[in-house]
Amino acid sequence: MKKGSFPLFLAPMAGVTNSVFRTICREKGAGVMTTEFVSADGIMHKNARTREYVQFTEAERPMGVQLFGGDPDRLAEAAKQVIDWVHPDFIDINFGCPVNKVVCRHGGSSLLRDCPLLEKVALAMVKACDPLPVTAKIRIGWDEKSINAVQTSRILEGSGIRRVAVHGRTKAQGYSGSADWEVISSVAASVSIPVIGNGDIIDAPTALRRRSSGVAGLMIGRAAMTNPWIFTEILAAFEGKEYHAPTLEERWSLVRRHCAEEVVTRGNERVGMQGMRSRLMAYTRGMPGARPLRSILSGISSLMELDGVIEHHLAGIHHGEV
Numbered sequence: 001m002k003k004g005s006f007p008l009f010l011a012p013m014a015g016v017t018n019s020v021f022r023t024i025c026r027e028k029g030a031g032v033m034t035t036e037f038v039s040a041d042g043i044m045h046k047n048a049r050t051r052e053y054v055q056f057t058e059a060e061r062p063m064g065v066q067l068f069g070g071d072p073d074r075l076a077e078a079a080k081q082v083i084d085w086v087h088p089d090f091i092d093i094n095f096g097c098p099v100n101k102v103v104c105r106h107g108g109s110s111l112l113r114d115c116p117l118l119e120k121v122a123l124a125m126v127k128a129c130d131p132l133p134v135t136a137k138i139r140i141g142w143d144e145k146s147i148n149a150v151q152t153s154r155i156l157e158g159s160g161i162r163r164v165a166v167h168g169r170t171k172a173q174g175y176s177g178s179a180d181w182e183v184i185s186s187v188a189a190s191v192s193i194p195v196i197g198n199g200d201i202i203d204a205p206t207a208l209r210r211r212s213s214g215v216a217g218l219m220i221g222r223a224a225m226t227n228p229w230i231f232t233e234i235l236a237a238f239e240g241k242e243y244h245a246p247t248l249e250e251r252w253s254l255v256r257r258h259c260a261e262e263v264v265t266r267g268n269e270r271v272g273m274q275g276m277r278s279r280l281m282a283y284t285r286g287m288p289g290a291r292p293l294r295s296i297l298s299g300i301s302s303l304m305e306l307d308g309v310i311e312h313h314l315a316g317i318h319h320g321e322v
């Protein structure tokens, strides 16, 4: 991270932040990005899925690969392999994933309640990746009775982790309730490594508020799914510049491009468009006439259908029918 800069990170989101979407977010101002979480075992087997997860283009740098697992040796070996394989700018360790399948295998947030293992993982990864930086992403604790982000961050710092992103929720919260920025702020005050604050940043005013919490940068996830321009908007607010929100035409044009690139990536129009359905739900949130629009988009299978929907929607807006 450059001295004096205050970067915006795109939060890793499984099934969402692939290379196509990351490229879009980079163009809109996302400063640092990572892949979605990839299992250490997946790296060892180098299957097609994993290959896709870890690939990125030069335009996406600085890029990290995020790994998860609960076995320090396997994680360290996976990190070495992925470094040789795709040459990322850093390796990120996931200590936040609340999904049972991951937690049961002692990965993700399960390490938040096993500090000795968390330390072993961090130490093994730092050693294996040296001189490449290793960063970490944590939640504030396992549940409300065991909020320990200050303790875990100190352990991570002591193990040589170079930056920690803190999602201000506990594992037990999942994505409910709200992110606790007081805890994020106390983590930032307790360690010397950069702390990146994450959770519920939805627009420039929230980002401006969170900027003063002592963190070294902000990480944005779900809001970018609806509005990738959020990075441009926040950067403009930081610089005191005026920001012009995209027009509806511009929003549709980005959606069209995203779909078209996804179709190329999948190599199959139907599969590509079906995979975009949930993304289209996010993109159309807040659009005029969103309800009927979303019901049509939930069954979409081709770019031609999408073109028809866009044309119809824009015509309806211009004629005051939506």
Ligand SMILES: Cc1cc2nc3c(=O)[nH]c(=O)nc-3n(C[C@H](O)[C@H](O)[C@H](O)COP(=O)(O)O)c2cc1C
Pocket (backbone or CB within 6 Å): 011, 012, 013, 014, 015, 016, 035, 036, 037, 066, 094, 096, 097, 137, 167, 198, 199, 200, 201, 219, 220, 221, 222, 223
């Ligand atoms: C669909 C989805 C997938 C996610 N996948 C990951 C992941 O692979 N790795 C990770 O560290 N966090 C993951 N997260 C958590 C986000 O990175 C982020 O911490 C969380 O969404 C809070 O930020 P936000 O309020 O800006 O969305 C995921 C979140 C969502 C909604």
